[in-house]
Amino acid sequence: MTFTFDPSLKFYVYLADAAFLGFALLALLGGIVAVGARRLIHAVLGLATSLVGVAGVYVYLGTHFIAAMQVLIYVGAVCISLTFAVMLARTPQEAARNPLFLPAKVGAGFVAALFAGLVLGTAVLSTHWVPAAEVVPDSHTIEAVGMRLLTSYALVFELISLVLLVAIVGSVVLARRGRGSAGPGGT
Amino acid sequence: MQPLLFGHLEAYLILALCLFALGLYGIISRPGFIGMLISVELILNGAGLNFIAFNTFLAPDKSVGQTFTLFIMGLAAAEAAICLSIAVAVYRHFRTTLTDELSQLRD
Numbered sequence: 001m002t003f004t005f006d007p008s009l010k011f012y013v014y015l016a017d018a019a020f021l022g023f024a025l026l027a028l029l030g031g032i033v034a035v036g037a038r039r040l041i042h043a044v045l046g047l048a049t050s051l052v053g054v055a056g057v058y059v060y061l062g063t064h065f066i067a068a069m070q071v072l073i074y075v076g077a078v079c080i081s082l083t084f085a086v087m088l089a090r091t092p093q094e095a096a097r098n099p100l101f102l103p104a105k106v107g108a109g110f111v112a113a114l115f116a117g118l119v120l121g122t123a124v125l126s127t128h129w130v131p132a133a134e135v136v137p138d139s140h141t142i143e144a145v146g147m148r149l150l151t152s153y154a155l156v157f158e159l160i161s162l163v164l165l166v167a168i169v170g171s172v173v174l175a176r177r178g179r180g181s182a183g184p185g186g187t
Numbered sequence: 188m189q190p191l192l193f194g195h196l197e198a199y200l201i202l203a204l205c206l207f208a209l210g211l212y213g214i215i216s217r218p219g220f221i222g223m224l225i226s227v228e229l230i231l232n233g234a235g236l237n238f239i240a241f242n243t244f245l246a247p248d249k250s251v252g253q254t255f256t257l258f259i260m261g262l263a264a265a266e267a268a269i270c271l272s273i274a275v276a277v278y279r280h281f282r283t284t285l286t287d288e289l290s291q292l293r294d
Contacts, residue, residue: 003194013190020193024202031206034225035213047225050206054232057202060193061243063253066235073260078228078267085221085271089278102218109215113208120207124200132247140249148254160261167265171272 020060027053040086048079065142199240206233220274220284224267231263 005013030053033046051074058067138144149157192198206229213226235256242252278284 003190005190017190017192020198024198027202028205028209031209031229034229035209035217035222040219040221040225043222043225047228050229051232054206054236057199057236058239061199061239062249063239063243063256066239066253066256069257069260070235073264074228074232077264081267081271082221082225085274089221089275089284102216105218106216109212112215113212116211117204117208120204121201124197124204129196129245131245134247136248139247140243140253144250145253145257148250149257153254153258156258160258160265164261164265167268171268174269174276175272177276 020057023053023056023060025053026050027057041083044079044082044086047082048075051075051079062140065145196240196244199236203233203236203240206230206236218285218287220270220277220286223286224270224274227270228263228267231259235259 027050030046030048030050034043034050035046037043037046051070055067055070055075058064058070210226210229210233213229214223217223217226238252238256238259242249242255246252274284277289281289283289
C-alpha cells in the first residue's frame with residue numbers, strides 16, 4: 001500500500017499524522033499503565049486504553065473490520081472478563097501483605113525487554129522491506145476476508161470454533177470446582 | 188507527498204515492538220496470574236499489529252493477514268477464558284494468585 005497525497009492537502013496530511021501519533025501514544029501509554037500499575041483494576045483499564053489505541057492504528061492500515069473486532073472482542077469481552085476475575089480473585093489484604101514488585105524481577109524484566117527491543121529494533125530498521133510486485137485487486141474488503149474464512153481457511157475456522165467451545169466448557173468446569181457443595185452439582 | 192509517519196511500515200513495526208517489549212517486561216516482573224495474563228494480551232496485540240502491517244504493506248493478497256489476526260483474537264479470547272477460570276479456581280483453593288506462593292498442585 002502506498003500513501004500519496006495531493007501536495008495541496010499538506011495541512012490535512014499533517015493532521016492525519018498527528019492523529020496517528022495520538023493513537024500510537026494511547027497504545028503505548030496504556031501499555032505502560034497495564035504493566036506498571038500497582039492495582040490490578042488500573043492495569044485492566046490501561047490494557048483497555050492500549051487496545052483502543054491499537055484499534056485506531058488498525059484504521060490507518062485500512063482494516064476497519066479488524067478495528068471493529070478489536071473493540072468488540074478485546075475491549076468488550078476480554079477486558080470485562082478480566083475485570084470480573086480481578087474482582088473475584090483478589091482481596092485488599094493480599095494486596096497489602098505482598099510487595100507488588102520485587103526489585104530482582106523488575107530488573108530481570110527490564111533487561112529482557114531492553115534486549116528484545118534492541119535486537120528486534122535493529123532488525124526492523126536495518127531490513128530493506130520490498131513490497132509485492134502486484135496486488136490482488138479488491139482483496140482488502142470484508143467480502144474477501146469472508147471468502148478466505150470459508151474457503152482456504154475453513155478448517156482453521158472450524159478448529160478455532162471448537163477450541164472456543166472447549167475453552168468455555170472447560171472454564172465453567174474449572175471455575176465450579178472447589179466451590180464447596182453449596183450449589184447443585186458442586187463437588 | 189508522503190506522510191511522515193503512517194505511510195511507513197517501520198512506524199507500525201516499532202509500535203508493535205514496543206507493545207511486545209512492554210508485555211515481556213510485564214510477564215517477568217508481575218507477581219500474579221492476572222497481571223501476567225494482561226501482559227500476554229499486550230504481546231498478542233503486538234503480534235496482530237505486525238500481521239496486519241506486513242500484510243497491508245508487503246503482501247499481494249490483503250485478506251490473509253486480516254484472517255490471521257481474526258484467528259489470533261479468537262485464540263486470545265479462549266486463552267483468556269481458560270486462564271481466568273484457572274486463576275479463580277486457584278484463588279478459591281489457595282487464597283492467593285501470587286505465583287511465588289504457589290509451589291504445589293494440591294495440598
